[in-house]
Amino acid sequence: MPLSMLLTRRPLVGFAGLFLLLGFVGGAVLVPKGCSGVSEAAGERGAKQEETDATGNENGDETEAQEPLGLFLTWRRDPTTTMSVDWHAPDATSRTLHYKPVGAEEWRTQEATPHNFPYSARVIYRTTLTGLEPGGSYRFRVGDFERRYKFRTLPAENHTEPLVFAAGGDTRHRQSLMERTNRVAMQYEPDFIVWGGDLAYADGRPDRVGRWYEFFDAIMNTLIDDDGRVVPIVVCIGNHEVRRGYLHRHDDYVQTDEFRERIAPYFYALFDFPGQPGYGVLDVADYLSLVILDSDHSNPVDGAQTEWLAEVLAEREDVPHVLPVYHVAAYPSHRSYGGRVQRRIREHWVPLLERHGIRVAFENHDHTYKRTHPIRDGEISGDGIIYLGDGAWGVGTREGNSSDEWYINRFASKRHAIIVTLHGSHQHFLMVSEHGDVIDEYPQTPHGLGRGE
Numbered sequence: 001m002p003l004s005m006l007l008t009r010r011p012l013v014g015f016a017g018l019f020l021l022l023g024f025v026g027g028a029v030l031v032p033k034g035c036s037g038v039s040e041a042a043g044e045r046g047a048k049q050e051e052t053d054a055t056g057n058e059n060g061d062e063t064e065a066q067e068p069l070g071l072f073l074t075w076r077r078d079p080t081t082t083m084s085v086d087w088h089a090p091d092a093t094s095r096t097l098h099y100k101p102v103g104a105e106e107w108r109t110q111e112a113t114p115h116n117f118p119y120s121a122r123v124i125y126r127t128t129l130t131g132l133e134p135g136g137s138y139r140f141r142v143g144d145f146e147r148r149y150k151f152r153t154l155p156a157e158n159h160t161e162p163l164v165f166a167a168g169g170d171t172r173h174r175q176s177l178m179e180r181t182n183r184v185a186m187q188y189e190p191d192f193i194v195w196g197g198d199l200a201y202a203d204g205r206p207d208r209v210g211r212w213y214e215f216f217d218a219i220m221n222t223l224i225d226d227d228g229r230v231v232p233i234v235v236c237i238g239n240h241e242v243r244r245g246y247l248h249r250h251d252d253y254v255q256t257d258e259f260r261e262r263i264a265p266y267f268y269a270l271f272d273f274p275g276q277p278g279y280g281v282l283d284v285a286d287y288l289s290l291v292i293l294d295s296d297h298s299n300p301v302d303g304a305q306t307e308w309l310a311e312v313l314a315e316r317e318d319v320p321h322v323l324p325v326y327h328v329a330a331y332p333s334h335r336s337y338g339g340r341v342q343r344r345i346r347e348h349w350v351p352l353l354e355r356h357g358i359r360v361a362f363e364n365h366d367h368t369y370k371r372t373h374p375i376r377d378g379e380i381s382g383d384g385i386i387y388l389g390d391g392a393w394g395v396g397t398r399e400g401n402s403s404d405e406w407y408i409n410r411f412a413s414k415r416h417a418i419i420v421t422l423h424g425s426h427q428h429f430l431m432v433s434e435h436g437d438v439i440d441e442y443p444q445t446p447h448g449l450g451r452g453e
């Protein structure tokens with residue numbers, strides 16, 4: 001696909017719009033029923049919903065719509081026909097999700113199941129809608145909250161329309177940093193976002209529940225577009241989702257659901273996918289498989305997970321886009337090449353990725369931007385794997401201590417999002433900084449904006 005097409009595909013929020021939106025900060029503050037105490041972020045949310053109500057409500061209802069405290073869409077099953085919806089609210093609100101195809105008259109309903117939000121009085125209401133139309137647009141509203149949103153299912157095929165999503169990791173040292181990169185990613189109107197760990201930096205600690213509130217506030221503020229469409233998010237576990245970061249720091253570690261939940265209480269409660277055992281594969285029809293892995297945080301890299309990975313990759317050799325996502329980098333740009341987890345991933349996962357024809361893997365954790373040379377058998381090789389990372393969505397960036405390593409091809413100490421376009425057999429990756437400028441592109445297109453080879 002030509003780069004010009006990539007850059008002009010349904011641009012959504014220009015910087016003028018962004019400043020307009022920011023100008024509303026401090027506007028009407030709306031809170032859910034029964035809730036007191038609002039943050040500045042809630043004020044932003046209130047401002048944004050006013051805009052949406054003016055344009056998004058099909059009945060022209062200009063009543064200020066109330067919103068839940070958090071809204072998170074993801075998938076546990078086929079993203080072409082299902083949608084998993086979480087909303088966070090005070091207890092004793094309605095459990096009913098209302099939804100209908102855009103343009104339909106009648107609302108359908110489905111009851112959500114309440115779940116505990118760890119160390120919080122909030123309740124997670126969760127349900128998965130099934131039997132949806134591929135590539136369909138749906139309106140929905142949740143519980144007692146009035147605001148109407150939209151979601152899209154993913155298309156059943158990838159030949160006529162490109163699929164666009166954003167990738168990155170290490171999302172929230174500060175809410176403002178997270179929101180800035182979110183807004184840049186939204187300019188490409190992604191079908192979804194995938195984040196490879198270190199999400200809220202709460203480290204499983206009860207006293208850091210507020211960091212999760214900020215994480216979900218950032219999503220409410222910036223990942224719902226002007227038409228009310230909520231962008232689904234697929235997450236992966238990182239060290240900051242887990243107490244002490246790594247399972248080898250727990251002498252009593254056992255590989256059970258109960259233990260994983262104990263050391264990563266938020267991660268397993270807050271996200272419907274991957275859920276237990278902490279890694280999983282999300283298949284989008286027959287053209288994309290996201291392989292979400294746990295790099296020694298709540299599951300060992302080796303053993304059961306590696307055996308599972310071998311099976312998953314073998315079963316998907318005919319899938320044109322198989323994209324692994326994990327937190328610790330096999331080929332790090334800041335940390336040491338010889339580090340423990342780095343070595344374990346190269347020992348146990350990389351040979352499988354190479355054997356099964358993986359073209360690109362997403363890595364995180366180092367708070368930099370890096371693109372490796374294609375690597376196979378520990379050497380630069382034309383038919384090798386490109387490793388893209390390294391987790392600098394919304395965190396303080398680091399220098400490239402190992403930027404002169406043999407495998408590093410591109411490096412920048414910049415916050416960024418990776419905009420991925422899949423079309424037929426083609427893959428394209430556009431790396432965009434938090435300020436919206438293109439810092440790299442792979443593969444390079446003629447006269448592309450990324451730096452030349």
Ligand SMILES: [Fe+2]
Nearest residue numbers: 198238239365
């Ligand atoms: Fe990390």
